[in-house]
Amino acid sequence: MNALVPLPVLLPLCVTGIKLAIGPRLHRLQRFISLAVLGAVLVLSVLLMIAADRHGPLSVHLGDFAPPVGITLVADRLAGLMLTVSSAVTLLVLVYSLGQGMADRDDQAPVGVFHPAYLILVAGVSCTFLAGDLVNLYVGFEIMLVASFVLLTIGGTATRIRAGSTYVIISLFSSVLFLIAIAMTYAVAGTVNFAQLAQRLQEVPLGVRTLLEAMLLTVFAIKAAVFPLAAWLPDSYPTAPAPVTAVFAGLLTKVGVYSMLRTETLLFPGHRLGDLLLLAALASMLVGILGAVAQTDLKRVLSFTLISHIGYMVFGIALAARGSLSGAIVYVAHHITVQTTLFLVAGLIERRDGTTELTRLGGLAKAAPLLAVLFFVPAMNLAGIPPLSGFIGKLGLMRAGIEAGGSWAWALVAGSAATSLLTLYVMAKVWNLAFWRDAPPGAEEEGVVLESAEDDEPGDDEDDEEGRAAGPGGGTGPGRDTGTGSGLPVPAGAVVAAGFLGQSITTTKRLPWPMLAATGAAVALGLSYTVLGGPLTTFTQAAATELLARTPYIEAVLGR
Amino acid sequence: MTVSLSLLVAAAVLNAVGATLLLTRSLTRILLGAVVLGNGVNLLVLASTGSAGDAPLLYPHIIRNRVTDPLPQAIALTAIVITLATTAFLLSMAYRSHQVTGSDEISDDTEDRLVALRAEFLDRRGELRDRYREARAEDGGADAEQRARYRAARKRLRRRVREERAYQARANEVSGNLWNDILGADPEDYREGRELGSTDAAGRPGPAPARIAGPSNDPEETGREPDSRPGEDSGHPPPDQPDDPGGAGTEGTR
Numbered sequence: 001m002n003a004l005v006p007l008p009v010l011l012p013l014c015v016t017g018i019k020l021a022i023g024p025r026l027h028r029l030q031r032f033i034s035l036a037v038l039g040a041v042l043v044l045s046v047l048l049m050i051a052a053d054r055h056g057p058l059s060v061h062l063g064d065f066a067p068p069v070g071i072t073l074v075a076d077r078l079a080g081l082m083l084t085v086s087s088a089v090t091l092l093v094l095v096y097s098l099g100q101g102m103a104d105r106d107d108q109a110p111v112g113v114f115h116p117a118y119l120i121l122v123a124g125v126s127c128t129f130l131a132g133d134l135v136n137l138y139v140g141f142e143i144m145l146v147a148s149f150v151l152l153t154i155g156g157t158a159t160r161i162r163a164g165s166t167y168v169i170i171s172l173f174s175s176v177l178f179l180i181a182i183a184m185t186y187a188v189a190g191t192v193n194f195a196q197l198a199q200r201l202q203e204v205p206l207g208v209r210t211l212l213e214a215m216l217l218t219v220f221a222i223k224a225a226v227f228p229l230a231a232w233l234p235d236s237y238p239t240a241p242a243p244v245t246a247v248f249a250g251l252l253t254k255v256g257v258y259s260m261l262r263t264e265t266l267l268f269p270g271h272r273l274g275d276l277l278l279l280a281a282l283a284s285m286l287v288g289i290l291g292a293v294a295q296t297d298l299k300r301v302l303s304f305t306l307i308s309h310i311g312y313m314v315f316g317i318a319l320a321a322r323g324s325l326s327g328a329i330v331y332v333a334h335h336i337t338v339q340t341t342l343f344l345v346a347g348l349i350e351r352r353d354g355t356t357e358l359t360r361l362g363g364l365a366k367a368a369p370l371l372a373v374l375f376f377v378p379a380m381n382l383a384g385i386p387p388l389s390g391f392i393g394k395l396g397l398m399r400a401g402i403e404a405g406g407s408w409a410w411a412l413v414a415g416s417a418a419t420s421l422l423t424l425y426v427m428a429k430v431w432n433l434a435f436w437r438d439a440p441p442g443a444e445e446e447g448v449v450l451e452s453a454e455d456d457e458p459g460d461d462e463d464d465e466e467g468r469a470a471g472p473g474g475g476t477g478p479g480r481d482t483g484t485g486s487g488l489p490v491p492a493g494a495v496v497a498a499g500f501l502g503q504s505i506t507t508t509k510r511l512p513w514p515m516l517a518a519t520g521a522a523v524a525l526g527l528s529y530t531v532l533g534g535p536l537t538t539f540t541q542a543a544a545t546e547l548l549a550r551t552p553y554i555e556a557v558l559g560r
Numbered sequence: 561m562t563v564s565l566s567l568l569v570a571a572a573v574l575n576a577v578g579a580t581l582l583l584t585r586s587l588t589r590i591l592l593g594a595v596v597l598g599n600g601v602n603l604l605v606l607a608s609t610g611s612a613g614d615a616p617l618l619y620p621h622i623i624r625n626r627v628t629d630p631l632p633q634a635i636a637l638t639a640i641v642i643t644l645a646t647t648a649f650l651l652s653m654a655y656r657s658h659q660v661t662g663s664d665e666i667s668d669d670t671e672d673r674l675v676a677l678r679a680e681f682l683d684r685r686g687e688l689r690d691r692y693r694e695a696r697a698e699d700g701g702a703d704a705e706q707r708a709r710y711r712a713a714r715k716r717l718r719r720r721v722r723e724e725r726a727y728q729a730r731a732n733e734v735s736g737n738l739w740n741d742i743l744g745a746d747p748e749d750y751r752e753g754r755e756l757g758s759t760d761a762a763g764r765p766g767p768a769p770a771r772i773a774g775p776s777n778d779p780e781e782t783g784r785e786p787d788s789r790p791g792e793d794s795g796h797p798p799p800d801q802p803d804d805p806g807g808a809g810t811e812g813t814r
Contacts, residue, residue, distance in 0.1 A: 069631065135635055142642045149649050158660040161653060165587060165666045168653065172594050172646060173582065179601045179639055186632060187563075187608035235672075294675065 001051045005060045005073045008041050008048075008083055008126035009140075012119040019119070024112035031098055034115050038094055041122065042087040049080030053539065057546075057556035059132060068191035072132030072557055077543035078329060079129045082258055085333045086129070088525060089250050089340050090122050092518045096344055097243035099514025100351075113154060121147035121247070128255050132557060134182050134192040137259060141178065141223070145171045148252060151244045152236065159239045167236035174222040181215035188212065195557035198266050198550055206272075213268045217260065217277070224256025226314055227284035230307045234291070237306075238299035238356075242347020245299065249306050250340030254332050257313045261328065264317055265547040277318035278408045285311030285419040292426045298346045298356035298434065301426060302339070305382065308419055309335055315412050316397050319404050325544035327396030330536060334381070334389040334529055341378040341522040345371065348511055348519060349434065358430060363439030367509075370516065372435045377523050379431065383424035389529035392537065394420060567607040574600030587654035587664040594650060598643035605636045681721050688713055 015037045019030060052058055057076035061067065075083070097114065124144030131137040149171075153164035186192055188208055189200040201209055218229070225233040233253075237245050288308025295301045313335070316328025348371055349364070350356050365372040377388075384390035394416060401413040529536055546552050574596050581593025609629045614622070616630035654664040661667075692710045 135638065139638060139642075142645075146642075146645055146649065149646075149653075153653065153656075156656045156660070158657075161657045161660060162667060165590075165653060165657070168646075168650060169582065169590055172597075172650075175642070175646075176578075176597050176601050180604055182635065183601070183605040183608045183632070186605075186635070187610075192631075192635075 001047075001055070002058050002060050004044055004048060004051075005058050005075050005130060006062065007044050008087070009073075009123050009130060011037055011041055011044075012123040012126070016116045016119045016123070019116050030115060034094060034119065035091070035098075037119065038087065038091040038122065041126070042084070042091055045080065045083035045087045048075045049077070049084050051075075052077050052080040053542065056552050059556045067133070067193035067196055067557065071136050072193055072195075073130040073136070074132040074194070074553065074557060075130055076553055076556070077539065077546055078258070078261065081329065081333060081539065081543065082129045082254070083126060085336050086125055086251050086254075087122070089336055089522070090118075090125075090247060092522045092525070093243045093247045093250075093340065093344070094118065095521075096246070096347070096515050096518035097241075099512040099516075099518065100241075100243065100347075102512065102514070113150065117147045117150040117154075118247075121151065125251055125255055129258060132194055134185060134194070134197070138175070138178050138182060141255070142175060144252065144255065145175065148248060152240045152248070154241060154244070163236045163239040166232050170222060170232040174219050177215065177222075178219040181212060181219060184215065185212055193557065194262070194266055195554040198554055201267055209268065210272050213263075213273055216263050216267075217273060220256045220260045220263070221280065222256070224253050224260065224310050224314070225284075225307050226280050226310055227287050227307065228280065230284065230288070230310075233307055234295075234300055234303040237303050238297065242343065242350060246340045246343035246347065249302065249343050250336045253306065253310055254313075254336050257310065257317070257328075257332055260314070260317050261325070261332075261547070264320065265325070266550055266553060269320070269548075269550065274318045274320060275408055277314055278412055281311040281314035281318055282412055282415045283311075284308060284314065285415050289419050289422040289426065293422065293429075296358050298349065298358055298361075298430060299343070301358075301430060302342050302346060305423060305426060306339055308423070309339075309382070311419065312394065312397055312416060315416065316400065319400055319409065320548075321400055321404055322541065322544045322548060323403060324397060324400030325547055326537065326540040327393055327400055329540040329543055330389070330396055330529075331393035333536070333540075334393050334526070337522060337526045337529070338378045338381045338390065341519060341526055342375070342382065344515075344519045344522060345375045345378070348374070348515060351511060351515075352509065358433040361434040362437045363435075365435040367439065368511075371511070374516075374519050374523055375435065376431065378526055379427040381526050383427050384420045385424075387530055389526060389533070392530070392533050396537070562611045563607050564611060567603055571600045571603035571607065574603065585665045587650065587657055587666065591647060591650045591654060595643070595647055598639065598647075602636045602639055602643075605632050605639065608632050677721065681717060684717055685714065688717070 015033060019033065022030060048058065052075050057074055059072060059074045062071040062073065064070070097118075101114075121144055124140050124142070124147055127140030127143060128137055129140075131140050149164065149168055152167055153160045182192060185197065188204055189197055191197060191200065201212075204212075222229045222232075237248055240248065285308050288304050288306075288311065292301050292304035292308060295304060309331075312331050313328045316324040316331065319325075346356050349361065352368060352371065353361055353364075355361065381388040381390045384394045398413050398416060401409045401416075578593045578595075578597025578600055581589050581596065584590060584593070609632045613626045613628040616627050616633070657664045657666075688710065692706070695706060
């Protein structure tokens with residue numbers, strides 16, 4: 001069983017190599033390979049989760065080098081659950097993106113650029129979840145980040161480059177901080193292995209330990225977009241293609257949350273910075289949701305709710321009790337799914353109406369009832385309406401807050417209730433504007449191409465006016481450079497969606513079925529947390545107990 | 561463990577220089593900052609070994625406790641490779657930015673400016689209303705001319721916001737020149753046939769002219785852009801628009 005542990009990282013990486021060797025050819029085969037590998041990762045993750053639940057944490061020392069020299073990968077309950085949820089979500093988003101690419105008759109960019117970068121992203125995320133030492137965590141972050149740079153700026157249009165620069169620079173800075181923290185940790189403890197650090201950091205002077213904790217928390221807070229360090233997120237996420245934004249919003253911030261969860265429980269038990277974290281959590285919740293109230297673009301609204309709801313997880317981590325950690329883990333799983341789903345729906349809306357600007361949308365409940373249902377369920381889930389999983393997570397966290405007592409915990413409980421209500425308000429606002437009210441006059445005709453993504457070439461205009469009607473040869477000639485950044489030519493007349501190249505959007509009243517199916521499956525995944533609420537909370541409580549006990553992890557890595 | 565002070569001082573200097581460069585707007589400078597910062601941090605990682613000893617190679621008669629710890633070196637190597645990849649990406653991004661917008665500077669976020677503009681709009685509107693009410697209270701009733709002026713002023717204000725929205729919805733290339741991007745070309749500049757942005761019309765000191773080279777400032781370019789949304793078919797205002805958009809809010813009631 002232990003031999004399976006490295007596979008979620010290795011499989012996508014190897015397949016990426018194969019795909020890069022094949023290049024932008026054999027589209028069907030390539031699509032199949034991508035789906036198959038992510039499906040395999042999902043199966044592996046479920047197996048790892050079950051095995052970790054039955055037999056305790058699994059660990060592998062790569063190359064059989066014992067710590068502190070070798071690279072250690074560990075899969076315990078928390079890592080198993082995170083892997084499972086993340087691979088399920090990445091698989092769904094891949095299906096969605098395939099649907100989008102096929103609908104656009106645009107195979108070059110997805111297969112040539114998107115798929116390899118996406119698979120590397122998946123490998124990086126898996127690597128961070130499985131990492132058993134700080135350096136490997138850092139490497140996992142970097143794999144993920146470099147892939148995310150490519151995905152965020154795919155198409156290389158002005159808006160995306162601008163948004164991407166902010167993201168790249170912030171990520172670069174946090175990486176540098178992380179590396180400094182690693183250097184300091186090594187200087188203090190002589191190891192970077194989590195299990196060894198857990199033992200050795202106890203003997204380190206308190207001041208030094210707190211400094212290390214603060215450094216690592218800062219790094220992870222930047223990744224997780226906790227309030228004072230979250231300004232980059234709403235700037236950079238909304239411009240990316242819909243599937244990319246969805247997977248970023250779902251996964252990348254949660255990787256930061258996961259790292260916080262891991263280091264706070266394993267390396268720094270006794271949470272000296274707990275009050276600071278509580279303050280940051282409260283500020284994230286309130287500032288984030290107030291930001292969402294002020295926005296009028298759906299993608300930006302969702303970005304701000306993302307920041308706001310990170311606060312819930314930080315709240316759970318800061319209390320560091322069994323109940324709160326369990327609540328935080330449930331919330332992470334719930335939030336990955338729901339946030340991704342909402343961004344996928346935003347992508348569908350953009351496809352249908354050419355915009356996600358709420359002031360220009362309307363009447364969708366009547367015109368597209370299926371889309372309305374697909375939005376409504378995760379929106380209510382996010383707000384935490386009782387039978388849904390958001391409620392289970394929030395309930396667990398609030399109960400833990402009340403049990404913990406103290407003025408800070410009570411303030412947080414009040415803050416999270418207020419945030420929950422404000423989230424409901426924001427979602428109701430979106431619902432009313434985009435779905436419930438009558439369509440604004442002069443709604444666009446079917447097949448009209450909107451310019452909400454920018455055109456940088458004047459020649460595109462006449463081309464795009466014809467939309468889907470433009471047959472082969474109707475464009476400005478074959479092989480014109482559409483600015484993919486990869487220099488891939490796009491066949492003339494093929495309508496390029498903002499999905500991948502950011503050039504223009506073809507609105508279509510009939511949404512491609514793979515996109516709808518993927519979004520529907522994501523909604524169903526979100527609902528399944530409610531149906532499986534009992535087993536899920538049992539599992540997360542076991543995971544929280546394991547985190548707090550620390551010995552199972554240490555013994556699994558270092559041996560008894 | 562003893563650490564060489566010179567390593568730490570060098571690392572501190574490199575980090576300071578890198579961080580300073582990282583705070584600039586030009587991507588090329590940021591790139592240099594990233595390189596310098598990466599080197600500074602690598603020195604820090606090496607410093608965590610302690611004082612240098614023998615080379616970490618296994619050969620006969622080696623005294624093991626005098627050998628340098630190889631692990632930080634491995635970490636530094638990993639970091640160097642990663643810095644290289646990031647640098648390559650930044651470089652290509654700077655080049656692409658130069659290709660698309662004519663400069664490698666990072667401009668402000670459109671949405672941020674919109675929020676600022678909205679706040680300004682609300683302030684101006686409140687001010688207008690207050691003045692109108694004051695005037696009405698003084699005269700004891702609004703005369704038609706005054707009301708018309710008030711309405712005209714509000715209309716101008718609204719049009720400005722609508723134009724900004726239209727601009728923002730197009731998500732156009734942003735040149736970083738607030739004046740040209742939000743308010744359109746300065747009418748006086750245009751009449752005199754001056755090159756756009758050659759004067760400091762933006763009220764934005766410093767490197768503004770360098771950034772103005774973006775294609776969105778070319779009046780012909782903007783005119784060519786499609787705009788199929790109803791009711792907002794005036795992207796940027798026509799250059800010879802009579803009213804001064806900057807003072808639109810308050811002028812009407814004076």
